[in-house]
Amino acid sequence: MAGRPLVVLVGAPGAGKTTVAAALSRRLGVPFRDTDRDIEKAAGRDIPDIFTNDGEAAFRALETQALRTALAEHDGILSLGGGAILAEENRRALSGHAVIHLAVSMNQGVRRTGMAANRPLLVGINPRATFKTLLTARVPLYQEVSVFEVNTDLLAVDQVVDAIAAWLEEQNT
Numbered sequence: 001m002a003g004r005p006l007v008v009l010v011g012a013p014g015a016g017k018t019t020v021a022a023a024l025s026r027r028l029g030v031p032f033r034d035t036d037r038d039i040e041k042a043a044g045r046d047i048p049d050i051f052t053n054d055g056e057a058a059f060r061a062l063e064t065q066a067l068r069t070a071l072a073e074h075d076g077i078l079s080l081g082g083g084a085i086l087a088e089e090n091r092r093a094l095s096g097h098a099v100i101h102l103a104v105s106m107n108q109g110v111r112r113t114g115m116a117a118n119r120p121l122l123v124g125i126n127p128r129a130t131f132k133t134l135l136t137a138r139v140p141l142y143q144e145v146s147v148f149e150v151n152t153d154l155l156a157v158d159q160v161v162d163a164i165a166a167w168l169e170e171q172n173t
């Protein structure tokens with residue numbers, strides 16, 4: 001099952017990584033994988049449960065392991081959790097891969113994640129301030145690991161897929 005992801009999607013929560021990765025994999029007819037799902041499957045629990053009962057550090061350790069495994073064996077489209085780029089070890093592991101940054105503004109990010117309470121880091125009294133702090137800390141890291149960026153704010157999911165498919169085509173010509 002050894003492989004190499006065709007594309008790895010990074011970006012803040014609500015950028016659309018999971019949704020776009022699934023849509024892109026359908027478009028290209030290649031497998032889809034999401035490290036958050038891998039973690040939930042392996043643990044037999046969902047992410048809020050892992051955060052609440054084991055803490056963020058435990059989640060990050062599972063995430064590093066899930067990333068390492070997926071990079072080694074997945075040969076389709078891979079989406080990561082928004083915080084996967086925080087560990088230097090993970091950024092190093094992503095080096096040389098076709099990493100695409102799905103960018104999202106605070107307004108859109110809060111709007112898209114506000115509906116679901118399944119992102120433990122964004123649950124709180126001021127999601128806008130939390131999201132802004134998160135972007136300030138992470139955007140430089142998303143940019144550091146990526147080789148291409150799509151600003152998703154004004155695009156529908158299919159249009160984000162179009163942009164990535166066009167980029168891939170360019171790489172192959």
Ligand SMILES: Nc1ncnc2c1ncn2[C@@H]1O[C@H](COP(=O)(O)OP(=O)(O)O)[C@@H](O)[C@H]1O
Nearest residue numbers: 012013014015016017018019112152155156157
């Ligand atoms: N380009 C987009 N335009 C509008 N809504 C979007 C877009 N991309 C994703 N969404 C919606 O935003 C929410 C979060 O998407 P998701 O794929 O879970 O993001 P991520 O994995 O980056 O956190 C979902 O409800 C999804 O349908």
Ligand SMILES: O=C(O)C1=C[C@@H](OP(=O)(O)O)[C@@H](O)[C@H](O)C1
Nearest residue numbers: 012013014036081082083119120
């Ligand atoms: O930004 C983060 O630190 C996180 C983002 C989530 O994934 P999405 O970016 O897919 O929402 C998930 O990995 C976890 O809740 C932590």
Ligand SMILES: [Mg+2]
Nearest residue numbers: 017018080081
């Ligand atoms: Mg996701």
